[in-house]
Amino acid sequence: MSALTELSGGPSLPQRRRLVTDVPGPKSQELMARKQAAVAAGVGTVMPVFAARAGGGIVEDVDGNSFIDFGSGIAVTGVGNSAEAVVRRASAQLASFTHTCAMVTPYEGYVEVCEELARLTPGDHAKKSLLLNSGAEAVENAVKIARYHTKRQAVVAFDHGYHGRTNLTMALTAKSMPYKHGFGPFAPEIYRVPLAYPYRWPTGQENCAEEAAAQVIEQISKQVGAENTAAILIEPILGEGGFIVPARGFLPRIAEFAAEHGIVLIADEIQSGFCRTGQWFACEDEGIVPDLITTAKGIAGGLPLAAVTGRGEIMDAAHTGGLGGTYGGNPVACAAALGAIETMRALDLPARARRIEEIMKPRLLAMADKHPVIGDIRGRGAMLAIELVVPGTKDPDPAATAAVAAACHREGLIVLTTGTYGNVLRFLPPLVIGEDLLNEGLDILEAAWTRL
Known part of the structure; x- marks a missing residue:
């Protein structure tokens, strides 16, 4: 065997x-x-x-x-639907306790998962994490944190992007049917910009990265105002939008622009994260170090868990009690995540x-x-x-x-x-x-x- x-x-x-x-x-x-x-x-x-x-x-x-x-x-089940370490760790946690609420009486598993995320996500800066239930919840909280940190409101998302089915994440999602149709009105202060989609770029793949980045920067600068923009949110490889890999060079230019203007760069790695693309996270391919990264899906071997991980000073911006949730970072899901990460390393x-x-x-x-x-x-x-x-x-x-x-x-x-x-x-x-x-x-x- x-x-x-x-x-x-x-x-x-x-x-x-x-x-x-x-x-x-x-x-x-x-x-x-x-x-x-x-x-x-x-x-x-x-x-x-x-x-x-x-x-x-x-x-x-x-x-x-x-x-x-x-x-x-x-x-979700990158490690398999019943990985030995996931079953072993989750079963042991089930036998101990299923819930106390991390905001009431915390437990070591929550801390351990956050420590692992600090080790695994790109960048050698000090990092902190928030654990949640779903990818959409992670995106919502990343936007909350970015707005609180920057004291700005505008959020920029991309053509073909998908970020969830809650009200704010529907606003961030590009596709109407089936995700948005009939469910509005949606959250305000969301602005959509072009994506560097090589196969469908009008002037050809060879021009895609440079032209798309220039269009994005112009639209943010002229139509939104960089000084009003809290966050730029992008999937390093798009998921529901069609597994589009942005033209090489596009992501680094967007990251550079965000850094120049104090805009929080959020990498949505909910579908692409945890070894799926041949690296722990897809943004590593071009050396992108996001300010915040959202994860879910592959994190816990099939149990519901999600996270926002990012720069310590950004993650610490919100007031105590401003972040959290009853089930976020459930102890059984945390144990499963530790088992999934153990499996990812071992194999x-x-x-x-x-x-x-x-x-x-x-x-x-x-x-x-x-x-x-x-x-x-x-x-x-x-x-x-x-x-x-x-x-x-x-x-x-x-x-x-x-x-x-x-x-x-x-x-x-x-x-x-x-x-x-x-x-x-x-x-x-x-x-x-x-x-x-x-x-x-x-x-x-x-x-x-x-x-x-």
């Missing part, structure tokens, strides 16, 4: 794809009928199958079907993410050579995507995207769609997935193009 399999919780679940019923099977169909009767209709479903067990690179449903997982619960998951890219990207590029519907291949590490277009154009093709995803689902491969135009297939396999499963999943994807 390999260390990868042992530490990721793989031994309890056979690491093989297995379809024993149609998808969805009868038990999943029964549960779906119950869901429709009891759960709000606004809670959607990507695949109409109900999970019974999961681990390594496999999700098994209630009908006994085993699916190859290229989704990781939307980048060197940044290196594992780079290995996944080495396997996946050449095969994706080969598919692009054969199928003109594939307009762009992008991403880093185990955060990769395909953008689909009408052949011969750059017109988005969401119908083809949905068809390929459905074909993969029928054959036992979990894939997700994303993007402002709904035309991106994104791949987020667990970082502990076996290479045999990874290649089998790519075989299924390759066959799916012939069904368009």
Whole structure:
């Protein structure tokens, strides 16, 4: 048994794809009928199958079907769905106590997670953290902290960006449907600026970084006022916007501008953080040291936890009692996070993410050579995507995207769609997935193009 399999919780679940019923099977169909009767209709479903067990690179449903997982619960289970250290530490904490509230009687786990975040996040400056429940809550608090620190109100976000489903984070999010449609009015003093989107930049990829940065700086300077801007918020690799990797050089120029004008630079690493891109955090690729960094998803092996980590003097700006929450930094979630970080170190998951890219990207590029519907291949590490277009154009093709995803689902491969135009297939396999499963999943994807 390999260390990868042992530490990721793989031994309890056979690491093989297995379809024993149609998808969805009868038990999943029964549960779906119950869901429709009891759960709000606004809670959607990507695949109409109900999970019974999961681990390594496999999700098994209630009908006994085993699916190859290229989704990781939307980048959450990088260490696997039942990593040994996560289960061990969380179980021990469950046996001790489930809750006291960190603001009432604190506990060591909360402090330990904050210490780990200070060690792991970019920069050698003094850092402090705030623990929360979700990515959206982390973004909200990062904005609160930046506004309090700077005594300014304006917040700058980017085209195609996604930051959550609460009122403020909907305002920060670019895409209307399904995230914002019908839910307004939204929080004020949010300003949107262009993103350096290489594939769709009007004058070509070679001009993207310089021209986009110039446009951003001009818009902030002329339309918002740098002196009024509390924060610039950006995902170093965009998540729901379509796994867009900003053109190289764009992020450093934005960071430089923020520093020149006392603007807090917030890196939203909720989807890209914790080894997903081949580094602990995606902003490390160009040496970006954000003032604040928001994390969630991959931090705790599937338990709900999020954080804002940043420069000590910024994090300390708010008055006592101004930050917190009843469940933020729950002791069981903190124990799980310590187990997840232990697993990331033991298995060197940044290196594992780079290995996944080495396997996946050449095969994706080969598919692009054969199928003109594939307009762009992008991403880093185990955060990769395909953008689909009408052949011969750059017109988005969401119908083809949905068809390929459905074909993969029928054959036992979990894939997700994303993007402002709904035309991106994104791949987020667990970082502990076996290479045999990874290649089998790519075989299924390759066959799916012939069904368009």
